[in-house]
Amino acid sequence: MNIPRYVPVAALSALLAAGLIAPLATGETAPGFWVEVLIGGLMTGVLYSLVALGFVLIFKASGVFNFAQGAMVLFAALAVARLAERMPVWAAVIGAVVIMIALAFAVERLVLRPLVNQDAVALLMATLGITFFLNGFGQSIWGSDIYEINLGIPREPMMVLGNVFEGGVLVNRDDIAAAITAVLLVGALAVFFRRTATGRALRAVADDHQAAQSIGIPLDRIWVIVWSVAGVVAIVGGVIWGGKLGVQFSISQVALKALPVVILGGFESVPGAIVGGLIIGVGEKMAEVFLAPPLIKAFDLAGGGIENWFAYVLALLFLLVRPEGLFGERRIDRV
Numbered sequence: 001m002n003i004p005r006y007v008p009v010a011a012l013s014a015l016l017a018a019g020l021i022a023p024l025a026t027g028e029t030a031p032g033f034w035v036e037v038l039i040g041g042l043m044t045g046v047l048y049s050l051v052a053l054g055f056v057l058i059f060k061a062s063g064v065f066n067f068a069q070g071a072m073v074l075f076a077a078l079a080v081a082r083l084a085e086r087m088p089v090w091a092a093v094i095g096a097v098v099i100m101i102a103l104a105f106a107v108e109r110l111v112l113r114p115l116v117n118q119d120a121v122a123l124l125m126a127t128l129g130i131t132f133f134l135n136g137f138g139q140s141i142w143g144s145d146i147y148e149i150n151l152g153i154p155r156e157p158m159m160v161l162g163n164v165f166e167g168g169v170l171v172n173r174d175d176i177a178a179a180i181t182a183v184l185l186v187g188a189l190a191v192f193f194r195r196t197a198t199g200r201a202l203r204a205v206a207d208d209h210q211a212a213q214s215i216g217i218p219l220d221r222i223w224v225i226v227w228s229v230a231g232v233v234a235i236v237g238g239v240i241w242g243g244k245l246g247v248q249f250s251i252s253q254v255a256l257k258a259l260p261v262v263i264l265g266g267f268e269s270v271p272g273a274i275v276g277g278l279i280i281g282v283g284e285k286m287a288e289v290f291l292a293p294p295l296i297k298a299f300d301l302a303g304g305g306i307e308n309w310f311a312y313v314l315a316l317l318f319l320l321v322r323p324e325g326l327f328g329e330r331r332i333d334r335v
Contacts, residue, residue, distance in 0.1 A: 035169045037285050043175035045261075045281020046182045047244075050237035051254050052261040052273040053185065054230045059267045060193070061202045061226035064123040070255025071134035072231060074247075076100055077238030078138050081147035081247040089151065093235060100231025108223045135252060147247040149239055153177055178240045182274060185236060189229075189270045202226055260315035266325025275326060284310040 051073055058066035079099050083092035111126050157170040193199035201217050202225070241251050261280050265272025284307035292306045318325075 036171075037289055038282060039169065039171055039175075041282035041285035042278055043172065043179060043281070044285065045278040046175070046179045046274075047237070047241060047277075048254070048257050048261050048280055049182055049274045049277030050178070050185070050233065050240060052258040052265070052277055053189065053270065054233045054237070055255075055258055055262050056265075056267065056270055056273050057189070057226055057230045057233065058127075059262075061222060064120050064127065065267070066230070067124070067127045067255075068130040068134060069230065069234065069258070070252040071131040071138070072100070072103075072234040073238040073241065073254065074249065074252040075103075075134045075138040075142075075238075076231065076235040077149070077242040077247045077251055078142035078147070080235065080239055081149050081242060082142045084149060089149070093239065096235050097232060100235060101228045104224050104227035104231055107227055108220055112223050113220055135249075139249070144249065147242070149242040149247060151177070151239070151243045153243070174240070174244055181236060181240065185233065186270055186274050192229075193270065198222075198225060257311060260311040262325070263315040264318055264325060266327040269325065269327035272325055272327035280311045280314070283314055 051069065054069040054072065055066055058064065058069065076096055076099075079096040080089070080092045083095045087095070107130060111130065112123070115122050115126060151174070153174045155173075157172045158176075159170060193202065201222055204215075204217060237254075238247070238251065241254060245251070257280065258277075261273060261276040263276070264279055265274070265276030287310045288307040291310075295306065
């Protein structure tokens, strides 16, 4: 049986479970199909990583997990989409950068500054409050419909590896653009944190707020910088997700998939956000194709859906083995 292009992974797993297609068909196109699944997982992982980068940035500067990152992605995507209705996309992106920097100033002045030297749980609850505020405020000023972001990238996928696999392998052009953007962004952030005085100051603030203040590091300026950078990262992620799926409320839920990503990669590692995203992306796609069919048959299940929970199970198992993540630093408490 020939497998048609553009069949969703969940649908493929249902066909496999029903016996309508073989897990490793003997046709000439079978290897290309598995390569497509692999590439699709890698590209999905890149998109997860773009959201996870925002979590890593805030955690490196404050030591607190920022639950508002998903709302920031939605808010940034809404800003770009609505501004793009009145101006070119590049101008809309610049306008969104200004808006996210202004948001960073507001968050520092109204939320973070009063909580200096408070327990981490206070900052955690503050990010939850910011989440609900941004979700409601963003829809109030930008609207709650589904909006489109036209990046000028052709929708038709491109054919690659035609000389290796018969029929070639289909790759979406926007996925390639997302991968290139993620690589450039990670490189820039790595240089920022390791080679600049501001980046080293951010790491010092994360280690100890009081000690950083005692040596003259301005905590307010540092927090504005890191929230601004996280806002720019949110714009990149929001624009790519919005261009792919349309700007809608569900974009903020992508942050839930970024949580297993940072657990695998490490809460303080920028490269770890990328590696963790790739592991999650490939793992959930491959699990949907390989694991869902036998599970459906063995337990008489109605369908697939394994990719909806696979990432969280993998993260849970990973916490039992290496809770600090692949690139995280082991913390040793001496008594």
